[in-house]
Amino acid sequence: MARTTPVVRAGTLILYVGKHEQQFTVDTPVWYAWLEEVSTFAFISDVGTFTARKEPRQHSGAYWKAYRKRNGKLHRAYLGKSHDVTLERLNSVAALLSELSATSDREASGNETLQARQASITPQPPNVIATQRLTSPESAPKHNLPPQLTSLVGREQDEAAAEQLLQRPEVRLLTITGPAGVGKTRLAFQIATDLLESYPDGVYFVNLAPLRDSDQVLLTIAQTLALREMGGQTFQVLLKASLQDKHLLLVLDNFEQVITAAPLLTELLEACHELKLLVTSREVLHLRAEHQFPLPPLGLPNLTHLPASDALAKYAAVDLFLQRAQAVKPGFRLTSANASSVAEICTRLDGLPLAIELAAARINVLTPQVLLARLSHRLRVLTSGTRDVSARQQTLRNTIEWSYQLLDAPEQRLFRRLSVFVGGGTLEAVEAVCVTLGVEAELVLDGVASLTDKSLLQ
Ligand SMILES: Nc1ncnc2c1ncn2[C@@H]1O[C@H](COP(=O)(O)OP(=O)(O)OP(=O)(O)O)[C@@H](O)[C@H]1O
Ligand SMILES: [Mg+2]
Structure with a gap:
């Protein structure tokens, strides 16, 4: 039977137009042009095989992802935008997915100790929320990630770059660093959700923001995983024993709050070889295992060469302002009269999503021009009217105060x-x-x- 899915094999793209086979070399202009037009292909090589699929994004170009299913587990990895999909990238992702599959093969081969351990400590967080995306209960990824109620704007490149880093076997601890409100937590949620299928034992979000005492970190992780204490052992022993062979991703949010507990993470990583940590922190942890991911603010237009108002929304900071303004004032649009004020507001707010959200929420009562004029009292204007935001992020003043107190x-x-x-x-x-x-x-x-x-x- 004629194959209909295009295949890349030995550096050559093979596709069928009707019954006729056509071949093109990967990495040529024809290849990249073809990638823009299609949505899937199979990749076959000595290193490994996978299916590539293009996933559309609302405000910026689509992304390719690679999928490989093995023993009922779906592994996936980012390939990038069409222009990133080189032969070298295809081969390295194939190798990565083979490695992930080989690990799940080893697990599936029936290691008795592992099965016994899995039976005794399968984590069951109390607040698992019904966001699981796969329909069959056996294959549903385990997690406690809440659904996000607003859209993620921009960040495609940061998301892809951070995920690629985290998927590398040698990267065990990735810290997203950056100032208050730059979007560390938001990005971490996105990455964790994207990578659900890569961690068969689950992806768990641990909120460290309420902690005042570094001694509470391990307890909080254990509580999130709903691990039960047995025979008076320490939480350190409990966690090490429970997570020893788990392919698990822990997202530790707001680690700056408990920074002196950082060395405990090294111990945990040394004892649990398959564990990965994604940390958000305003402060670098300074651990040997740490890979830093400094998160920049959202993209801003150049005020001295301001593009036309319809092109302005391509800049993530302006796009975020627009989307959040439309949430409080549905008819709000960028016009030639308000575009430069909106661009200047975003710039004055340094492209910080938290500040932009707080400012855009004022658009139901202030025009962009008036809002801009008032921004000289930046801390007073930027107060949230939203109730379900944590107290520390309800005003920009609180957010800075929180960092200052640390x-x-x-x-x-x-x-x-x-x-x-x-x-x-x-x-x-x-x-x-x-x-x-x-x-x-x-x-x-x-x-x-x-x-x-x-x-x-x-
Ligand atoms: N790329 C984005 N698109 C849409 N909204 C965003 C984006 N980045 C951040 N936000 C929003 O901005 C606000 C601040 O983001 P977030 O809480 O992730 O910041 P943070 O860097 O974790 O701050 P903190 O240091 O206070 O923990 C949140 O309401 C979040 O939803
Ligand atoms: Mg945060």
């Missing part, structure tokens, strides 16, 4: 002194000001480095 006293002093550099300043200028105020130059350098680590300075 600083030690000398860092708080330096941060207060740096507030004179509203538009930014050189290290020399900062040193000069601080030295005149009686701070030693080396301490300034240390302090600036530390504030940068904590995402309070750029």
Whole structure:
């Protein structure tokens, strides 16, 4: 029977137009043009095989993903946008998926200890929410990820890059770092949801924001996984024993809050060879196993060469403003009269999603022009009218306050002194000001480095 799905084999694309076979070489302009037009193909090589599918996105180009099913488990990996799909990329993803399948083969071969352990400690979080996407109960991914109530804007490249990193076997701990409200948690949710099928033992989100005490971290993880304590063992022992062979992804959110607990993560990773950690933190953890993923703000237009109003929404910051403004004022549109004010608002807010959301929520009472004029009182204007937002994110002032309270006293002093550099300043200028105020130059350098680590300075 004639094959209908196009196949890539030995660097050649083979497709059938009616009964006629056509061949093209991968990596040529014809290949990339063809990728733009189609939605699936099979990849076959010595390294491994998979099915590639294109997934459309609302506001930016589509993405390719690779899927391979083995022993009832679906493994998947990002390929990227059409122009990223080189032969080298296809081969490396094929190798990655083979590796993931081989691991699930080993599991399926019936390791008695593993089965016994699985039977005793299958995690069952209390708040598993019915968002599981696969219909059959046996293959439904285990997770406690809540559905997101608003759209994710921009971030396709960050999402793909972070997922590729996390899927690499040697990357066990990925920390998404960045300032308050830049979108770390939001991106982590997206990544965790995308990768559900890659972690057969589950993907669990652990909210560390309410903790005040680093000693509570392991307890909180154990509670999220609904692990039961047995015979007075410590949570460390319990977690290590329970997660030892689990292919599990833990998302640890707001780790800056419990930063001194960071070394415990190293111990956990050393004991649990298949465990992966995706951490969000305003502050770098400084662990050897850590791979940092600094998250930039959303893309902004260039105010000096402002594109036409209909092209402005291509910039993620403007797109987010527009979408959130339309949520409170359905008829809101970018026009030639308001486009430059909207672009300037987003720029004044440094492309920070939290600030943009807070500002856009005011569009039902203020025009963009008036909102822009009021932004000189930025902290007062940016107050959320939404009730289901955590107190620390209800105003921009609270959000900054939360970071400030986590600083030690000398860092708080330096941060207060740096507030004179509203538009930014050189290290020399900062040193000069601080030295005149009686701070030693080396301490300034240390302090600036530390504030940068904590995402309070750029
Ligand atoms: N790319 C995005 N598209 C749409 N909304 C976003 C995006 N990024 C962030 N947001 C929204 O902006 C707000 C702040 O994002 P988020 O809570 O992820 O920030 P954060 O970096 O985790 O902040 P914090 O350091 O306070 O924990 C949230 O309401 C979130 O839904
Ligand atoms: Mg967060």
